[in-house]
Amino acid sequence: MDTQFFEHIESEVRTYSRSFPTIFDQARGAKLWTTNGTEYIDFLAGAGTLNYGHNNPNLKGKLLEYIEHDGIVHGLDFWTDAKQDFYRTLERLILEPRGLDYKIQLPGPTGTNAVEAAIRLARKVTGRHNILSFTNGFHGVTMGALATTGNAKFRNNLGVPAVGAQFMPYDGYMGEGVDTLDYVEKALDDGSSGLDYPAAVIVEVVQGEGGINTASNAWLKRLYDICKQRDILFIADDIQAGCGRTGKFFSFEHAGIKPDMVTNSKSLSGYGLPFAMLLMRRDLDIWQPGQYNGTFRGHNLAMVTAAEALRQYWRTDEFEREVQRKGEIVRERFAQMAETLNQAGHNASERGRGLMRGLDVDDGALADRITHGAFERGLVIETSGQAGEVVKCLCPLTITDEELNTGLDMLEASVREVVAG
Amino acid sequence: MDTQFFEHIESEVRTYSRSFPTIFDQARGAKLWTTNGTEYIDFLAGAGTLNYGHNNPNLKGKLLEYIEHDGIVHGLDFWTDAKQDFYRTLERLILEPRGLDYKIQLPGPTGTNAVEAAIRLARKVTGRHNILSFTNGFHGVTMGALATTGNAKFRNNLGVPAVGAQFMPYDGYMGEGVDTLDYVEKALDDGSSGLDYPAAVIVEVVQGEGGINTASNAWLKRLYDICKQRDILFIADDIQAGCGRTGKFFSFEHAGIKPDMVTNSKSLSGYGLPFAMLLMRRDLDIWQPGQYNGTFRGHNLAMVTAAEALRQYWRTDEFEREVQRKGEIVRERFAQMAETLNQAGHNASERGRGLMRGLDVDDGALADRITHGAFERGLVIETSGQAGEVVKCLCPLTITDEELNTGLDMLEASVREVVAG
C-alpha cells in the first residue's frame, strides 16, 4: 500500500489516516471499501456527517440529474432553483411543524463558519461582546469560533489568546448533586464575578467532540430560562447532534425549547457535501447586506441533496422512531460492554442519546486499544473526550440492524480482548 | 418571479441577489440562464471561482463517473484514491515544474480556513504573533483571517477588536514616487515603531476585493527579500489571483519568488466545489497531528475535478498564453472605456493582470450605474474597491473570444449610456 507518498506530500497535521492507515476507495451506506477491497463497517460516518449513509442512493439520483442538467453549481449567494427548493422544503417539513419562525443564513459551508456568523450576529444585536461557552464544548477552530471551544490542543495553537468568550461548567461537570447552573446564575447576577455580561450562550445538547456529554432536559430548559429572563441569546450548536442524530431533527427538541439561533452543518446536505446554515429568530436578522460573506456560501449541490434528504426522511416521524429504536440497541450493548470492563476492574459507563452514544472507559490509552482492535476486525470507530477516553458511536442513522449488530459485535470482541489482556 | 419567498426566508445579509435579482437555473461555460430562460454572460464567475467556466464538460464527466461509482465523497481526512490522484497530479504538473518543494494541508474547504491555518502555522513556527497585512487586503472574514482583512464593513462587525495583525501600505498606496516598502523596512528595523516584529506577511499579488490593485514585480520581489533577510515568513494569498487568473498558475510566478506558504481555494476544484489548500515549505510543517481540523477538509469530489482540471489545462503553457492574450483584449477595451469616461469629465483608468482586470471609475455610484446597465444588457459583472469604484472583470479564463467581445460590448454600451447621461 502506497502510503509513503502521502507521508511525503501531506502535512503532519493529518489525523484520521493515522488511526486508519489505509487508502479508501468506495463507500455505500454504512460500509467502506479500501483500494484493495477490504470492507469496513463505519461507526464514524464522517464524525456525524453521514447520518444518511455514504452515497445514499435516494439522494444520488437527484445529484447526478442536477449535474447532468448543468444546474448552477457555484453562484455565490445568487438565488437559484436549487436554493428555492431547499428553503421551501426546510420550511415546510422542518420549521413549520416545529413552530420555528426562523430566517436562514448560508455562511461559508463549514460548521465553524456558521458559529462565527452566529457569534457575530449575537454581538451585533446585543452590543455586548461576551459569549458564554461550556467546558468540553467544541464549536470549531477558526479564531472566532475557537474562543468558544474548550480544547487546549487548538487553543494553545492559536498563537494569541482567544478573545470574546468565557467558560462555565457544563451539566454534570462538578459531579453528582451540583447543578452547575447555580454557579452560572450567581455569576450572571453578580456584578463583580468577572463574568462579562454575555451577548449569548452557545451550547451543544450532546457534546460530540467533548465526550458525548449529554445535558439533561431540565438543565437545558433552566439554562434557556436563565437566558430568556436576562436578555441573553441562546445559540444551539446542532452541527454534530442535529439532523436526527439524537432521535429528533434538532437535538434541542427533547427539551422543548426554541433557541434564538441554531447552527447546522455536517449531515445537513445528507451526502457529505460541505454545507452549513445559521437559523435565526426572525427579529434578530439585523444584518446589513454583505456584512458576512464567503465564496462558497450557498453550495447548490448540497442544497439539492439536502432538500431530497428532508423529503426522504422527514415527512413522517418514522425515521425518528427508527433512530430511537437503534439507539436503544447501542445503549444496551454499550451498557454490557461497560459491565464487562468494570468486572475487569476498569471504570466504564455508557451515555448519550439516540444514535450519539459513548462508552466512557476513563482512560485514553484503553479506549485506543479498543478502537484499534475494532479496526482490525473491520470497524471504523473513533474516540472523543478531552483525553480520548470515550469510544464514540456515530454510525449512519440508516444503518441496517444487521450492520449495526455486526459492528457492535466487532467492538465487543475488541473489548473482550482488551479485558483478557 | 417569486423572489418574495426568498425575501421572506433568507437573511438580509444576502448581497449578489440584490445586484442580480433573478433566479438562476442553468449555466455552461461563460453563460448563465435564469428559470425563465434569459441568458447572461458571466464576467463575475463566482468571484474568481469559475476560471474554467460553469460546469466545464471536461471535468463534468469525471465528476459524474466518480459519483456513480460510489467513490468516497466524505471521509474527513482519510486517505482516498481521489486524494492520491490529486496530490500526484498537483506535484507533477504544478509544483515540480516550478521548483516548489511544498507539503500540502487541506483545511476546511474555504479560503478563509486556509488563511487561518497559514497564520496559525506562521505563529507556531516563529513564536511571534503579528501578521503584517496590507491596505485593501482581503483574506477572509472568520476572525483570525479578518484581522488581516482591511475592510471596515467586516471589521466593525466583529464585535471585538481584531487581534494579531498590523497593516502597512500596499504598492502604490501613497501615490507616485513613494515606495511604500521604505516605510515597511524602516518600521521593521526600528524597535520603537510600534510594529510588532512579525511572524509573517500575507499579501495578494493582485488585490481582488480591494480593487484590482496590482503589485509590481519589483515591489513584490523587494518585499520578499525584506522578509528573507529578516526571518519573516512570506505568505502569498493566491485564493482569487491563483489557478491561472493572472496568466500564470500562481500569481507570484511573475515576480520570480517562492513564497514560504501559499493559500489557494476558489478555482482550485475547477468546478465551483468548496475546496481549499495550504501549501507550505517542507521544513515549516511542524504541525502536530490534528492541531488544525475541520469536518469538510479533503472534499473528495473537489479533488476529482481539481486533478482533472490540472490535466486538462496545465500540461503545457498554452492555456497561460491564451489567458494572457485574452487579458490584452480586456486591457485594451477597458483603456478605451476609461478614455470615453475621461473625455466626459470622469477620472477613470484601467489596471490588472491577465484576466483579472479593473476599470476604476473613481466613484462607487458611477460604477454601480455601469454594472447595472450592463446587467440589463445581459452581462453579470460586479464592482470592487473600498467604495465599489472599480468595475471588475473576472470572466472565465475559458471564455470564447466571441463571448468575451459580446460581454465587453455590453459593458461599453452601458459606459456610453452613462456618459450620455
Next chain:
Amino acid sequence: MDTQFFEHIESEVRTYSRSFPTIFDQARGAKLWTTNGTEYIDFLAGAGTLNYGHNNPNLKGKLLEYIEHDGIVHGLDFWTDAKQDFYRTLERLILEPRGLDYKIQLPGPTGTNAVEAAIRLARKVTGRHNILSFTNGFHGVTMGALATTGNAKFRNNLGVPAVGAQFMPYDGYMGEGVDTLDYVEKALDDGSSGLDYPAAVIVEVVQGEGGINTASNAWLKRLYDICKQRDILFIADDIQAGCGRTGKFFSFEHAGIKPDMVTNSKSLSGYGLPFAMLLMRRDLDIWQPGQYNGTFRGHNLAMVTAAEALRQYWRTDEFEREVQRKGEIVRERFAQMAETLNQAGHNASERGRGLMRGLDVDDGALADRITHGAFERGLVIETSGQAGEVVKCLCPLTITDEELNTGLDMLEASVREVVAG
C-alpha cells in the same frame, strides 16, 4: 461650604466626595477635621492606606528631617540612601524572620502597577499568558490588572474586552458544602475545559473591594498546593490586606504559605504616600534591565517613612497582637449589629479577619443608609461588595480603644436608627 467650585472643575468620576461632601483640612491618627472644624473618626483610612493613622507622629519627624536635609526626593530608580535603608529594614524585620527569600521590584507607586508587573513577569517566566483570578477579586484598573478584576463597573468601561485572565469561584462562592477548588482542580487537569493553562493565580486572602470575603486557611493552602503541583505561580495580592491589616504583616501568613510573588502598596509607606512593591521568589527574577519602568518608581519620601514604620511597629509581635485584640472588638460589635438587623427582619452577618471587617447587610441601599447615618454622627465609613452591601471597617490599626468604641457606637446608633425605620 464652597463645593460648587469642585463640581465646576472636577470630573464627574469623583466618588468619595459624594459620600462625604465636605472639605477636609487636617488629620491625625484616626481623626479628620474639615475646614470648618468638624471632627470625624475615620474607619475608611484611605481604603486601607493608613494602617498607622494619618500623619503618624513617629514617621512625621523622619519625613520632615529628610526633606529639610534635601534628601533625594525623585531619582527614578537611582540607588539612594533612603532606598538602602528601606531595603535593609524590610529584609531584616520582615523577610528574614518569615523565611522569605525575595527580591524586590519597585514599579510605579500604585498597586495596579505592581499587579501589572507581577502578571507580566509570570507570563515571561512560564511562557503562558493566562492568569487565574477569582470572583469578586479586585486588583486594579489599568488594563492589564483589570483583566483580573471582576467588577463590571470597570470592565464594561474598558472599551475593549479584557485579555489574559480567566475567573474561578472564590472560597465560599458556591455556597456551603461546595469546595470551589474541586472545580478549579478539575478544570486545570481537563484539557478541554476551556481554562487556558495558567501562568499564575492571583488571589487576595481577604477581598477588600469584593466585600470582605475571607478565604479559609485550608482553602488557601489547597490552592497553593494545587499551584505547586502544577508549576503555576502563586501571586498573593496583599495590597489592601497586607501591612498588618489582618493581624499579621502579610495576610497569607495565617495559612502558612510562601507565595511566589507578593504585591504590596497602600499602607506600605505608612504615611499615605504613593508607593508599591513587588516581591518575587529570587529565581523568578529574570527581568532584563528596564523591561518594566515608570517615572515614579522608587519614591524616596515613601521609602523614608516605610522604613521607619517597620522599625516602629514590626520589631516585635506586640503590634500584631494589638491588631488581633482590636479586631475581636470589632467582630463582637459587628455580630451584635448583625443580630440587631436580623431581629428586624434583615439578613445580616459579620465577617473578616483582624481589623479588616465587614458587616454584610445583604442590601446596598440599606448599607448606604447605615453609613450615611454614621457620617452624620461623625464617622467616615464606606461600603464594599458587588452591590455595596457590606459595611466595611478599615480603621487605622493604631486607633485607640476609645476612638474605636466611639466609632462603633456611632455606627451602632445608625444601625438602630435604620432598624427603627
Next chain:
Amino acid sequence: MDTQFFEHIESEVRTYSRSFPTIFDQARGAKLWTTNGTEYIDFLAGAGTLNYGHNNPNLKGKLLEYIEHDGIVHGLDFWTDAKQDFYRTLERLILEPRGLDYKIQLPGPTGTNAVEAAIRLARKVTGRHNILSFTNGFHGVTMGALATTGNAKFRNNLGVPAVGAQFMPYDGYMGEGVDTLDYVEKALDDGSSGLDYPAAVIVEVVQGEGGINTASNAWLKRLYDICKQRDILFIADDIQAGCGRTGKFFSFEHAGIKPDMVTNSKSLSGYGLPFAMLLMRRDLDIWQPGQYNGTFRGHNLAMVTAAEALRQYWRTDEFEREVQRKGEIVRERFAQMAETLNQAGHNASERGRGLMRGLDVDDGALADRITHGAFERGLVIETSGQAGEVVKCLCPLTITDEELNTGLDMLEASVREVVAG
C-alpha cells in the same frame, strides 16, 4: 561603596543604577551628591520630572509647613483645602489665560494612569475602540497605555498582544519631502485600509523617550484639523514635554491648538512627587462616578507643591522666556558638538525645542560612550531613541547659566574624547 547589597536584593529590572552605579544622598537645584560627597550636575532631572530642580526651595517651605500642620496627606479623592488651592491656581494661572475650558481628573499619580484614563474616556465618548498612536511614541507601560507605546522592549514583554491601538508614521518618519499625514488622511478615509476608525489620536509634541523627535507646528495643526473634521478626539500627551519644558507651559501651545484631552504628570507637582492629571474638554466628561479609580489619586502633598510651583513660575511669561533663552544655548552647543562629530566621520545632528534637546549621533554605542564619559566628568545625562542613539538634555529649567555651561562643557569634553578615539 556598598552596591552589592542592592544587587542582592533588587530586581534585575533596575536601569539607571546601571548607568550611574553610585548611591545618591542629597540634591539641590541642578546638583546631586552621592553618599561620599561626589557632586554631579543633573541633565536628566528625573527624565523631565524636575523642571524646577531638586528640592526647589520655593516649594520646600510650603511642603514642610503643610506636613507640620498635619494637612491631609492621603484622602483618596476627598475634597481638601490643598486640592481646592491647586485647582483654583491651575484654572487662574494656566487654563483661563490660554482659553482652555477643561475639567480635571486626577487618576492614579503616574503618567501611564492618566493615559489609561484618557484612552478609556475617548472610547466611552465615541463608542469606538481604536487609538491612533505614532511611531516612536511612548505613553507608558501599563497594558492599556502600552498599546500606544511603540517600544518593542515593553511590547514584547507584555505576554499577550497589545490591543486597541494602531500606529502611524510620526512627522518626519518617512524622510524629507513626505508628509506622513497624507498617509494618515488617506487611510482614515479609505474604508478598506485596515485602520479601524479611531476614537482618538494620542501624540507627543516632542517625543521624549522616542528620541527628541519634534513635530512641526504645521504637522500638528494639520493632524489637529484632520481630527476635528472627522470627529476624532485629539489627546496631547504632555507628560514629558509639558510644564514649560518646551518653552511654553503646554508643548502644544506653539502650534496654536486646543486638544480635547491633555495628560500631564512628571513635573506637575514641581517637587518630584508622584502626581498625574487628565484635562478634558468640559463636554467630554461623561464619566459615571467611580468608573476609574485608584488609591493614590489626588496626592495632597503633590497638590501643595504643584500649586506653589504655578504661583512661583507662571504668573508672568518671564519663566517661558528664560527657558527659551537657555534652550538656545543648548541648541548652539549641541550643533557645535554635532559638527565636531561629523568632522570625525560620524553622522550627528541636534534637534528639539526649548530645553528638550537631543544630540542624535546615529549610533547607540557611540551615544553610550559619550554619556559614560560625561558621567566620569560629573554630569548625569542619558540617551533616548529606539537604539539609544540620542544624547538627551533634560536639565532643570531653573538651572543657572553657570551650571548649564559647566554641564555642556563636560559633555563636549566627552564628545571630544570619543572623537579622539
